[in-house]
Amino acid sequence: MQFLLLITALLPTASAFTPLRSATDELQIRNKLSLYAIALDTKNLVLLDQVFTPDAVIVYPGPAASILHGLPALKTYLGKALTGFVTQHTLSTTVVEQTDGREGVNSTVYLVANYLGQGNLTGSVAYFHGTYFDVWTKQKGEWKSKARTLELLPPGPVGNLAILSSPN
Numbered sequence: 001m002q003f004l005l006l007i008t009a010l011l012p013t014a015s016a017f018t019p020l021r022s023a024t025d026e027l028q029i030r031n032k033l034s035l036y037a038i039a040l041d042t043k044n045l046v047l048l049d050q051v052f053t054p055d056a057v058i059v060y061p062g063p064a065a066s067i068l069h070g071l072p073a074l075k076t077y078l079g080k081a082l083t084g085f086v087t088q089h090t091l092s093t094t095v096v097e098q099t100d101g102r103e104g105v106n107s108t109v110y111l112v113a114n115y116l117g118q119g120n121l122t123g124s125v126a127y128f129h130g131t132y133f134d135v136w137t138k139q140k141g142e143w144k145s146k147a148r149t150l151e152l153l154p155p156g157p158v159g160n161l162a163i164l165s166s167p168n
């Protein structure tokens with residue numbers, strides 16, 4: 001029995017979930033995930049400086065698939081993409097996990113991006129459902145994402161798609 005337990009303990013645990021040891025670190029990361037949503041919905045993109053490393057690589061999906069290299073490229077892209085839209089990025093299920101024995105941290109976050117119709121589209125909404133995958137790194141005591149990938153659930157945007165093609 002003891003022998004079996006020992007064997008089990010030595011098996012690789014690659015697929016196991018390992019929480020962060022530091023609740024403070026985890027809280028900071030969760031806060032920064034939320035800060036991203038606030039930055040986009042208030043169009044206060046300077047907040048992104050606290051979320052991503054200057055050289056972060058961001059991969060957005062879709063027909064206009066974009067791989068953005070660095071914060072300036074991200075801000076330019078989002079500035080254009082959000083102009084004229086009233087949005088709320090709703091983040092829900094969130095998992096923050098240790099990916100190696102030291103400072104490797106990944107997070108997985110569910111997203112519903114709500115685009116609220118204005119003017120003659122008032123009362124209807126377009127939605128994107130997806131998941132953000134981030135790789136975090138600690139620089140000078142601050143956690144920042146150095147890589148983010150957004151994956152959308154099929155079929156992509158749903159609801160009143162006219163909203164997406166008519167920015168105000």
Ligand SMILES: *[C@@H]1O[C@H](CO)[C@@H](O)[C@H](O)[C@H]1NC(C)=O
Nearest residue numbers: 099105106133134135147149
């Ligand atoms: C962490 O996330 C990156 C990027 O999504 C992925 O390549 C890597 O496999 C993840 N690490 C673990 C241990 O899940």
Ligand SMILES: *[C@@H]1O[C@H](CO)[C@@H](O)[C@H](O)[C@H]1NC(C)=O
Nearest residue numbers: 118119120121162166167168
């Ligand atoms: C809705 O309003 C936009 C301008 O805000 C206009 O271009 C469009 O033709 C209007 N659509 C309808 C169906 O009234």
